[in-house]
Structure formats: C-alpha cells, structure tokens
Amino acid sequence: MTETRIQPMQLVNQSIQEKADLFEYFYDQPGSLPGTLRVKTDAQPPEIVLIDYNEETATRIVLETPEECALYLDTESVSWVDVLGLGSEEILLRLGKVFNLHLLVLEDIVNVPQRPKVEDYDDHLVIITQMVMPKEKADGFYSEQVSFILGKHYLLTVQEEPQRDCFKPVRDRIRTAKGMIRKNNADYLAYALLDAIIDGFFPVLETYGERIEELEEEVVSNPTHQTLNKIYQLRRELLALRRAIWPQRDAINTLIRDGSHLISEEVRIYLRDCYDHAVQVMDMVETYRELSSGLMDVYMSSISNKMNEIMKLLTVISSIFIPLTFVAGIYGMNFNTEKSPWNMPELNWYLGYPLCLAFMGAIALGLVIFFWKRGWFENFSTIKKNNRFG
Missing domain, CATH: 3.30.460.20 (CorA soluble domain-like)
Incomplete structure (x- = not known):
C-alpha cells in the first residue's frame, strides 16, 4: 500500500x-x-x-x-x-x-x-x-x-x-x-471494524479470568482487607464491561433485524457472526460477575472461619489453664494445719511444691494430648489444593 x-x-x-x-x-x-x-x-x-x-x-x-x-x-x-x-x-x-x-x-x-x-x-x-x-x-x-x-x-x-x-x-x-x-x-x-471491536473484549476477559483465579486462591488461603478491596474493584470493572457490551449487542442485532439499504445481504450474514461473538462476550461477563459475587461469599466465610480458629485457640488455652487455676486456687487458701490434720496436710510435705507442679504439668499434658486426638489443633479454614489435574 x-x-x-x-x-x-x-x-x-x-x-x-x-x-x-x-x-x-x-x-x-x-x-x-x-x-x-x-x-x-x-x-x-x-x-x-x-x-x-x-x-x-x-x-x-x-x-x-x-x-x-x-x-x-x-x-x-x-x-x-x-x-x-x-x-x-x-x-x-x-x-x-x-x-x-x-x-x-x-x-x-x-x-x-x-x-x-x-x-x-x-x-x-x-x-x-x-x-x-x-x-x-x-x-x-x-x-x-x-x-x-x-x-x-x-x-x-x-x-x-x-x-x-x-x-x-x-x-x-x-x-x-x-x-x-x-x-x-x-x-x-464497517463489519470488519465492528468485529475487531467485539473481538477486543476477549483479551480483556482473559485477564479477568486470571485475576479471578488469583483472588480465589487468596480468599481461601489468606484473606485480608486488601482482598476485599480487590473483589469490590473487580465487580465494578465487570459491571462497566457489561454496560459496554450489552447495548452494543443490541445495536448489532438492530443492524441484522432492521437492515439498511447501505448494508448488503451478504454483509448482514457476516454481522450474525459478529452478534454471536457479542453474545459470547456477554455470557463470559455474566459468568465472571457471578464468580466475583461468589468470591465475596467465600471471603465472608473465610473471615468467619478465621475468627472461629482464633476463638478455638483461645478456648483450648483456657481449657488447659482452668484445672491448673483450680489446683492453684485450692492451695492458695492456706488453711492452718495445726488446727486440724485435714487442713491441707500437703503444705507440710517435704516435696509438696515440686509434686504439685508435676501434678499440674501432668494435667496440662493430658489435656493437650486429649485435644490433639480430638483434632482441635487442625486448621479447618485452610483448603488444601487438589493437584490431581496438574
């Protein structure tokens, strides 16, 4: 040229x-x-x-x-x-x-x-x-x-x-x-340029597919406030894409349905293919919008699970120290052994203090083993990856 x-x-x-x-x-x-x-x-x-x-x-x-x-x-x-x-x-x-x-x-x-x-x-x-x-x-x-x-x-x-x-x-x-x-x-x-414009949506949607995959991994592994901002921004951008492609699809459909003396019958056939591409873009946008909405639900579930893990850890720690506090509270009452032989005779034992510590340590160790066998130390909010498909 x-x-x-x-x-x-x-x-x-x-x-x-x-x-x-x-x-x-x-x-x-x-x-x-x-x-x-x-x-x-x-x-x-x-x-x-x-x-x-x-x-x-x-x-x-x-x-x-x-x-x-x-x-x-x-x-x-x-x-x-x-x-x-x-x-x-x-x-x-x-x-x-x-x-x-x-x-x-x-x-x-x-x-x-x-x-x-x-x-x-x-x-x-x-x-x-x-x-x-x-x-x-x-x-x-x-x-x-x-x-x-x-x-x-x-x-x-x-x-x-x-x-x-x-x-x-x-x-x-x-x-x-x-x-x-x-x-x-x-x-x-005109058809060729319209087709190029519609096809230009696919590289954009490809980047959004990759972003959704990254956000899915981030949401289930380590959700933060930045994750919530990313999801919100993603939903807003997908809404903008929808507002761009939805009326554009209707405009192409108008060219096919109503026709014009400036558009030949042969070109109208090509416009049908352009309309099919617009419908495909619209379907992908709607799918990604549903996935982004699902990400918000998964994010809220992950945050709830994370809070449950924190509460579970605090409960386990409290459960271990409750019997220890009970033992320490009993021996902190200091009843006078001279008044009665039933008033805490352990206070006069030669090895009373180390035996009490050993007893408290045994209680704590026994509770830790009991909680471990019940699976209370597992992290239920972590989702393991399935690498079966590569």
Missing part, C-alpha cells in the same frame, strides 16, 4: 490522561441547547487519516483539512476516513458539513461516552460503539467511544484517542490485500 503525506497536522506533545476504568454515559446539563458540543480540555487535536482502496490499489493519506475528504466520498473506491482525536470543535463542525451530519449526530460523536446505538439516516448510517483494550502494566482496561458514519462508498470513524485502537489487523489486511476486504464495499469494512 503506497503512502502519501499531505502536510500532516502537528500533534500536541502532551500525555493523555488515562480514562477511569468505569465510565458513565454522558448526559446534557438541564436546559442546555440541543446539539451543544462539549470538547474536553485535555483532548488532542484531530488527525484525519484517509485510506482509499479498491481491489487493485490502496493508498494512505494524512489530510490537512476536513474539506479534502469531499474528493473521495463519491468515488467508486472505498474511502475510510479515520479521525483520531476530539480536541477541536471547529474541525469537527467542518467535518459535519462535509459529511452532511446533523448537529445531534455531532453531539453524539463529541460528547462521550454515549450509549452504543444505531441510527439510520437517508444517506448514511450512524453506529456508536464502545472499544475496550487491556492495560499493559496495570489491572483494568481502557475504554473509548468509536463512532461510525457509513455511506455508500465511504466510512467515517471518529476515535477519542489516537494512541491506541484494535484496528491494526484490519489496516494490515487492507495494506496486504489479504482476505475479502479489498473486494467488498464500505459496509464490509
């Missing part, structure tokens, strides 16, 4: 503040005007990347102005306009004029995050999605909104951040002409 650069825009050299693991859908302030765009102060200026291709050739171009996109909208080739960043209201408004977008559509694109959905207009189809990617050096995941504007011969995608996405396999297929993507229209490109 050849590459031509037309005065590329200068990206601002500043780090993007990481998004929170949990997102809330954007909502307008009460009384605000419809179509109000709210650009985040830390958002980077948009970079417009055009990939124009057909079955024979493919060209990648970095555009300087949004108006240059108009030259590629009505060509017979497929034009993928990828906008990276939401940091300029002016550029986004100019893009809206070039692609004939309603102001409310621009509002859904800019004011992120929106609930995933599908809206059908006369000459284009609007698809709002949520893309997730695992963090490299920390727990959790990145999430960002990706907006699709599908036309007859073009596809406009708008991403929040230019640093990361899951579209590299699709770009490589276009560049190397692998598969069917260069032989099909823009609707197949």
Whole structure:
C-alpha cells in the first residue's frame, strides 16, 4: 500500500490522561441547547487519516483539512476516513458539513461516552460503539467511544484517542490485500471494524479470568482487607464491561433485524457472526460477575472461619489453664494445719511444691494430648489444593 503525506497536522506533545476504568454515559446539563458540543480540555487535536482502496490499489493519506475528504466520498473506491482525536470543535463542525451530519449526530460523536446505538439516516448510517483494550502494566482496561458514519462508498470513524485502537489487523489486511476486504464495499469494512471491536473484549476477559483465579486462591488461603478491596474493584470493572457490551449487542442485532439499504445481504450474514461473538462476550461477563459475587461469599466465610480458629485457640488455652487455676486456687487458701490434720496436710510435705507442679504439668499434658486426638489443633479454614489435574 503506497503512502502519501499531505502536510500532516502537528500533534500536541502532551500525555493523555488515562480514562477511569468505569465510565458513565454522558448526559446534557438541564436546559442546555440541543446539539451543544462539549470538547474536553485535555483532548488532542484531530488527525484525519484517509485510506482509499479498491481491489487493485490502496493508498494512505494524512489530510490537512476536513474539506479534502469531499474528493473521495463519491468515488467508486472505498474511502475510510479515520479521525483520531476530539480536541477541536471547529474541525469537527467542518467535518459535519462535509459529511452532511446533523448537529445531534455531532453531539453524539463529541460528547462521550454515549450509549452504543444505531441510527439510520437517508444517506448514511450512524453506529456508536464502545472499544475496550487491556492495560499493559496495570489491572483494568481502557475504554473509548468509536463512532461510525457509513455511506455508500465511504466510512467515517471518529476515535477519542489516537494512541491506541484494535484496528491494526484490519489496516494490515487492507495494506496486504489479504482476505475479502479489498473486494467488498464500505459496509464490509464497517463489519470488519465492528468485529475487531467485539473481538477486543476477549483479551480483556482473559485477564479477568486470571485475576479471578488469583483472588480465589487468596480468599481461601489468606484473606485480608486488601482482598476485599480487590473483589469490590473487580465487580465494578465487570459491571462497566457489561454496560459496554450489552447495548452494543443490541445495536448489532438492530443492524441484522432492521437492515439498511447501505448494508448488503451478504454483509448482514457476516454481522450474525459478529452478534454471536457479542453474545459470547456477554455470557463470559455474566459468568465472571457471578464468580466475583461468589468470591465475596467465600471471603465472608473465610473471615468467619478465621475468627472461629482464633476463638478455638483461645478456648483450648483456657481449657488447659482452668484445672491448673483450680489446683492453684485450692492451695492458695492456706488453711492452718495445726488446727486440724485435714487442713491441707500437703503444705507440710517435704516435696509438696515440686509434686504439685508435676501434678499440674501432668494435667496440662493430658489435656493437650486429649485435644490433639480430638483434632482441635487442625486448621479447618485452610483448603488444601487438589493437584490431581496438574
């Protein structure tokens, strides 16, 4: 694939503040005007990347102005306009004029995050999605909104951040002409990108499966307050994943069920496979949520067992010292032996003191042996691993 650069825009050299693991859908302030765009102060200026291709050739171009996109909208080739960043209201408004977008559509694109959905207009189809990617050096995941504007011969995608996405396999297929993507229209490109977004959930879920296994071992072996915090954070992150995939599954189902003149019957068949993947992701998320809820129950049981072990140890120690205290209390009464031969004659024995200590030691040792044979010194809260399966 050849590459031509037309005065590329200068990206601002500043780090993007990481998004929170949990997102809330954007909502307008009460009384605000419809179509109000709210650009985040830390958002980077948009970079417009055009990939124009057909079955024979493919060209990648970095555009300087949004108006240059108009030259590629009505060509017979497929034009993928990828906008990276939401940091300029002016550029986004100019893009809206070039692609004939309603102001409310621009509002859904800019004011992120929106609930995933599908809206059908006369000459284009609007698809709002949520893309997730695992963090490299920390727990959790990145999430960002990706907006699709599908036309007859073009596809406009708008991403929040230019640093990361899951579209590299699709770009490589276009560049190397692998598969069917260069032989099909823009609707197949939209399907390929949607499928990449849905498949991007699986690496994230794989990390959560590993975290749940680690937490299971920690909960049954050494539960602490940090363990409780980890379980709570895990449940919150899984809830965020559920909120991302649930409406996205419904949006794909809308594309299949309602259809559109911009999506061919062949691509609708491929969308069924994409829908199946979304359902599989949804099932995994629900399974992990149930496991995390079970971890909370196991944690409470482990803490209760740990407290029972402490109380059992204290009871055993008290049980050993009760008869010793009884013996020491009797001989601490010091009745006068001169008044009666029944008044504790042991006080006058030559070996009375060492015999009393020996007797008390025998009682203590006998109780320890008795408790050991009854199994009271075993740790019932420790669950032994079964290595039968490797």
